[in-house]
Each structure stands twice: as C-alpha cells, then as structure tokens.
Amino acid sequence: MTVSDMPYKFYPNKSATIISAPFSGGQDKPGVEHGPSHLLAANLQSELESLGWDISLDDPLKNFDYQEYSKIKDVYKNCKKPKLVSDATNKIYNSVKNAALSNNFPITIGGDHSIAIGTVAGVFHKYPDSCLLWIDAHADINTPLTTSSGNLHGCPISFLMGLDSHSYPPHLKWIPKCLSPGRIAYIGLRDVDDGEKKILRELNIAAYSMYHVDKYGINNVVQMALRKINPHNDRPIHLSYDVDAIDPLYVPATGTPVRGGLTLREGLFIAEAVAETGNLAALDIVEVNPSLARNDVNVIDTVGAGLAIAKCAFGDTIV
Numbered sequence: 414m415t416v417s418d419m420p421y422k423f424y425p426n427k428s429a430t431i432i433s434a435p436f437s438g439g440q441d442k443p444g445v446e447h448g449p450s451h452l453l454a455a456n457l458q459s460e461l462e463s464l465g466w467d468i469s470l471d472d473p474l475k476n477f478d479y480q481e482y483s484k485i486k487d488v489y490k491n492c493k494k495p496k497l498v499s500d501a502t503n504k505i506y507n508s509v510k511n512a513a514l515s516n517n518f519p520i521t522i523g524g525d526h527s528i529a530i531g532t533v534a535g536v537f538h539k540y541p542d543s544c545l546l547w548i549d550a551h552a553d554i555n556t557p558l559t560t561s562s563g564n565l566h567g568c569p570i571s572f573l574m575g576l577d578s579h580s581y582p583p584h585l586k587w588i589p590k591c592l593s594p595g596r597i598a599y600i601g602l603r604d605v606d607d608g609e610k611k612i613l614r615e616l617n618i619a620a621y622s623m624y625h626v627d628k629y630g631i632n633n634v635v636q637m638a639l640r641k642i643n644p645h646n647d648r649p650i651h652l653s654y655d656v657d658a659i660d661p662l663y664v665p666a667t668g669t670p671v672r673g674g675l676t677l678r679e680g681l682f683i684a685e686a687v688a689e690t691g692n693l694a695a696l697d698i699v700e701v702n703p704s705l706a707r708n709d710v711n712v713i714d715t716v717g718a719g720l721a722i723a724k725c726a727f728g729d730t731i732v
C-alpha cells in the first residue's frame with residue numbers, strides 16, 4: 414500500500430472536534446468517566462494541534478444530571494441502566510453528528526464502549542456508506558437476549574445492527590440501525606462470549622482474533638480486515654478503539670483486561686495503517702479507567718497509550 418496523496422480525504426482542512434464522553438453507565442466499575450480528563454491533561458489537544466490540526470472541544474454531557482438516574486429504577490429485564498445509556502449516548506450522537514456535518518473530524522474520548530452507540534450512529538448519519546473497524550479484546554455484540562452481564566458496553570454493535578430488536582429496552586429504540594454485518598471488522602479479539610461467537614459466525618462478520626494476528630502478522634490482518642469492509646478503499650472508516658485490545662502489560666488501567674493482547678506497537682500500527690488509507694473519518698478511544706491503576710505508572714502507561722493511538726491516527730508517524 415502506498416501513502417495516500419490525499420490524507421484525510423473526508424476532512425481536507427484538517428479540523429477536528431474532541432468530544433468528551435465521561436460516561437461509565439454501560440458497565441459497573443466506577444472511574445472510566447475520568448478517562449477524558451486524563452487524556453486532556455496529557456495534552457491531547459495540543460499534541461494534535463502540533464500535527465497541524467485545528468481542534469475544537471465539545472462536552473455533550475456537561476449538564477447531564479447523573480443524579481436523576483440514581484433515583485429511578487433503571488433496569489429492563491436483564492439490561493442494566495438502559496435509560497441512562499440511552500440519554501447519554503443520544504447526546505453523544507448529536508455532538509458527533511454535528512461535528513461531522515460541520516466537517517470536523519469527530520474524535521470521541523470515553524468513557525466505556527457503550528458510547529459507540531452515539532459515535533457510530535453520528536458518523537453514519539453523515540456518511541451512511543462508512544465502515545467500522547472495531548479494535549477490542551471483546552466483540553461487544555451481545556443482544557439483550559445473549560448478554561450474561563447485562564452491561565450495555567458489551568452490546569453496542571447489536572443495537573447499531575438491530576439484532577434481536579424485539580428484545581430492546583424501550584428507551585433504546587431510537588438507535589438508528591445503520592450498520593450492516595458486511596461493514597464491520599474486528600481486530601484483537603480474545604474474550605468473546607458463546608452467544609457472540611454464534612452471531613459472528615451466522616452473520617459472517619470479519620473477526621480477526623489474536624490468533625490471526627500471531628498467524629499472519631498485524632500488517633496482513635489490517636489489510637485483510639480493510640479489504641473485507643472497504644474493498645475499493647473509497648468508504649469512510651470509523652475506527653473505534655477499545656484500549657483493552659492492547660495487552661494489559663501496556664494498558665493495565667481498564668475495566669475488562671484480558672491477557673494475551675496486542676503489543677503496544679501492534680496497537681499503534683493499526684492506527685497508523687488506517688490513517689495511511691486517507692479514509693479515516695472518526696475515532697473513538699474508550700475504556701481508559703485511571704481508577705483501576707495499581708500505581709501512578711499504570712496511569713501514565715494507559716493514558717500514554719490512548720494518547721499515542723490518537724497521535725498515530727492523526728498522522729504523527731507517517732502521513
């Protein structure tokens with residue numbers, strides 16, 4: 414592959430919006446809501462500006478009243494906090510949509526991975542022809558019928574695809590069914606639930622696990638994944654990056670760590686290779702949870718990895 418002569422084809426004037434999504438309601442462990450403030454304190458904005466980007470900030474959950482939700486019983490069958498997740502991701506959806514509609518590259522910093530309900534829906538509103546590259550140890554494609562944890566950060570893909578849609582909590586029915594199975598590829602999988610494996614097989618979804626990374630090497634895996642979802646390299650690519658794809662050695666401060674993950678270099682290579690296509694259209698960096706660090710080094714490593722992913726995606730190393 415050659416370096417695109419049109420880097421960032423969808424945002425040629427290199428302007429971006431950093432959207433803070435300090436949200437933890439898609440899972441049970443407090444602390445992931447502090448991810449955005451740590452990434453910003455690590456100079457995310459000025460680091461991206463020094464790469465030639467014009468950066469604005471948005472904070473769609475600024476006035477969000479979390480207290481209100483603790484007063485109500487927010488469960489639907491086995492799904493935890495559907496109203497909270499619905500309302501928060503709807504605000505993120507509008508922020509991402511508005512950024513993309515005003516030609517600002519949306520980079521959303523989480524927060525748990527349920528926020529991708531809003532980010533993917535927002536990007537696909539502007540670019541319905543997009544494809545989604547999901548970097549994660551997990552498939553996050555449980556439906557309300559298959560989830561055993563009830564945590565909605567394990568379900569965003571199924572809502573975006575409309576899988577088992579009759580089972581949805583009423584609040585989540587607004588989510589546009591914008592994603593088709595041929596438009597998503599995974600890299601980094603190693604902790605996939607049985608119900609999820611069945612879905613991945615039945616829908617013939619491009620799923621590259623750590624086994625494939627070892628077998629073919631990271632470059633081949635990225636190229637294979639992109640060829641499946643973007644065969645002519647003309648579609649916008651949404652890169653949704655769960656930092657737990659990277660091995661806990663490098664990214665210890667995350668809610669659902671799984672050993673045997675990507676090396677830090679493999680993880681960064683993915684962001685570089687997607688940037689190199691010229692078609693990167695949105696980025697999420699999720700599941701940074703500074704509260705789960707055992708010491709300061711853990712925080713520095715995890716936040717530093719998130720920052721490095723963003724810089725690679727924004728052209729630090731190649732473009």
Ligand SMILES: NC(=[NH2+])NCCC[C@H](N)C(=O)O
Nearest residue numbers: 526551555562564566567669
């Ligand atoms: N975004 C994440 N870290 N998701 C972890 C999901 C874990 C498990 N598959 C579940 O559904 O509960």
Ligand SMILES: [Mn+2]
Nearest residue numbers: 526549553655
């Ligand atoms: Mn995830």
Ligand SMILES: [Mn+2]
Nearest residue numbers: 550551655657
């Ligand atoms: Mn994960």
